[in-house]
Amino acid sequence: MSYTLQYGQIWPYLPRLFDGAWIALQIAVLAFCGGLAIGTACAAVKSFGPRWLARIVSIYVVFFTNTPQLVQIYFLYFALPDMGVLLSSFAAVLIGMTLNAGAYLTEIQRAGFESRRVSEMEAAEVLGFSRLQQIRYVILPHMARVLFPPLSNHFIIMTLGTSMAAVFGVEELTGQAFNINSQTFRSIEIFSVTAVFYVALTLAASVLLAAIGRYAFRARTGLI
Amino acid sequence: MHHLDIAGLDAHYGKMPVLSGIDLTVGRGDIIGLIGPSGSGKSTILRVLMGLLPPSGGTVKLDDEPVNHADRAALRRLRDRIAIVFQQYNLFQNMTVLENVTIAPVKIKKRPRAEVEAEARALLAKVGLGDKLARYPDELSGGQQQRVAIARALALKPEILLLDEVTAALDPELVSEVLDTIRVLAREGMTMLIVSHEMAFIREVASKVVFMADGRVVETGSPAQIFDAPQHQRTRDFVSKILRH
Ligand SMILES: Nc1ncnc2c1ncn2[C@@H]1O[C@H](COP(=O)(O)OP(=O)(O)OP(=O)(O)O)[C@@H](O)[C@H]1O
Ligand SMILES: [Mg+2]
Numbered sequence: 001m002s003y004t005l006q007y008g009q010i011w012p013y014l015p016r017l018f019d020g021a022w023i024a025l026q027i028a029v030l031a032f033c034g035g036l037a038i039g040t041a042c043a044a045v046k047s048f049g050p051r052w053l054a055r056i057v058s059i060y061v062v063f064f065t066n067t068p069q070l071v072q073i074y075f076l077y078f079a080l081p082d083m084g085v086l087l088s089s090f091a092a093v094l095i096g097m098t099l100n101a102g103a104y105l106t107e108i109q110r111a112g113f114e115s116r117r118v119s120e121m122e123a124a125e126v127l128g129f130s131r132l133q134q135i136r137y138v139i140l141p142h143m144a145r146v147l148f149p150p151l152s153n154h155f156i157i158m159t160l161g162t163s164m165a166a167v168f169g170v171e172e173l174t175g176q177a178f179n180i181n182s183q184t185f186r187s188i189e190i191f192s193v194t195a196v197f198y199v200a201l202t203l204a205a206s207v208l209l210a211a212i213g214r215y216a217f218r219a220r221t222g223l224i
Numbered sequence: 225m226h227h228l229d230i231a232g233l234d235a236h237y238g239k240m241p242v243l244s245g246i247d248l249t250v251g252r253g254d255i256i257g258l259i260g261p262s263g264s265g266k267s268t269i270l271r272v273l274m275g276l277l278p279p280s281g282g283t284v285k286l287d288d289e290p291v292n293h294a295d296r297a298a299l300r301r302l303r304d305r306i307a308i309v310f311q312q313y314n315l316f317q318n319m320t321v322l323e324n325v326t327i328a329p330v331k332i333k334k335r336p337r338a339e340v341e342a343e344a345r346a347l348l349a350k351v352g353l354g355d356k357l358a359r360y361p362d363e364l365s366g367g368q369q370q371r372v373a374i375a376r377a378l379a380l381k382p383e384i385l386l387l388d389e390v391t392a393a394l395d396p397e398l399v400s401e402v403l404d405t406i407r408v409l410a411r412e413g414m415t416m417l418i419v420s421h422e423m424a425f426i427r428e429v430a431s432k433v434v435f436m437a438d439g440r441v442v443e444t445g446s447p448a449q450i451f452d453a454p455q456h457q458r459t460r461d462f463v464s465k466i467l468r469h
Contacts, residue, residue: 119314120315122314124316127327127328128380137316137331142317145318217318218318218360
């Protein structure tokens with residue numbers, strides 16, 4: 001075996017990796033925010049909503065947390081067109097990841113809803129807080145603090161999960177790496193640099209999230 | 225005129241009666257020691273007074289004014305005048321010591337922050353926590369948290385303070401810190417209802433002792449009467465059992 005590493009060859013392709021990283025980040029952020037909205041609504045339904053609606057939410061959660069994400073996106077991308085719904089690969093990935101995140105974030109947030117402490121609410125009540133003031137000053141800050149670490153973790157997992165989009169031809173980080181590899185055949189160089197990009201991306205996100213959590217919510221994520 | 229006048233008070237948890245015909249009058253500056261076996265309804269009296277559990281019968285009068293516990297506005301006025309300190313402190317975990325004490329006066333009573341903070345600092349210094357203002361509850365010992373809870377209750381300048389076993393969750397060496405704080409309040413003439421298992425302390429500070437069992441008041445009297453010459457068999461049993469410890 002005489003494979004000489006030639007990182008110089010892939011140097012000109014670096015801007016494309018940056019473009020790919022940017023797209024990966026966009027997918028992760030959009031899918032996470034969409035998932036957060038779905039998750040909040042579904043968690044509220046599961047904790048406080050009517051039984052029949054909670055049951056529907058449960059079916060959704062069980063389905064999406066028990067099937068591979070790749071299969072979910074495959075379904076959106078290849079099966080829906082047969083039913084007359086045509087999605088771009090980017091849209092299919094985004095919708096798939098959003099629905100998947102929504103299911104996981106439902107479960108995470110429900111734990112937050114259910115950890116609200118009766119004792120603190122009673123203290124607020126006897127200090128003269130109205131219901132709204134109790135939510136604003138006691139329940140929401142408490143939930144933010146409890147939920148921030150697991151939500152941050154899920155965002156990191158989703159950032160890495162965006163590489164799945166390459167399968168559908170989306171030119172995010174992994175997709176770009178595939179392309180560059182097929183042009184240069186410098187696989188080791190390309191994929192090692194790509195790995196470094198992912199590490200940098202998740203590390204930056206972790207540090208940023210941990211700092212926000214630490215200072216805004218006194219949440220402990222272990223990093224800071 | 226009584227500061228607080230409780231007459232024929234009944235309360236239920238679901239269908240189970242927990243208070244039956246409680247009569248209790250409290251004069252201004254009185255310190256009532258509420259004692260009795262576990263489950264006798266001591267905490268429940270305090271919870272009913274604060275409007276956390278609606279009474280099912282009887283009346284509560286504050287300065288001769290009947291209190292309607294079903295009316296939220298009336299409850300809010302009542303909570304301006306009566307404060308409670310819970311056994312488990314119930315501090316807001318997401319707020320610092322200073323914020324715990326200032327939030328209700330600032331956000332609920334809309335008083336100027338600077339003034340409230342100055343008062344809160346003085347209160348916290350008085351309970352020996354002047355150097356812990358920026359700490360969070362989970363960074364404090366149980367005794368320190370309990371004293372923050374007392375300062376938080378006092379920040380609303382209540383006329384009457386209800387204390388529910390405020391030393392029960394504390395290690396013995398922390399108990400005296402909290403009792404000292406209560407002694408200071410007693411000297412200043414605060415009206416207090418104190419639920420406690422610290423019989424020596426009750427004997428020392430209380431002006432009147434109320435012995436309860438099974439949701440009823442069994443016997444009321446001066447500390448000397450209740451501890452040295454109880455009239456009822458149940459009181460005698462309880463007192464002799466607890467004083468032997
Ligand atoms: N949340 C509740 N739901 C149902 N029953 C309750 C509840 N809280 C208290 N009880 C019952 O009400 C009765 C009186 O309870 P309470 O807490 O007032 O007693 P206590 O005198 O304060 O006892 P302790 O000394 O153990 O604190 C008990 O029989 C108790 O089991
Ligand atoms: Mg009790």
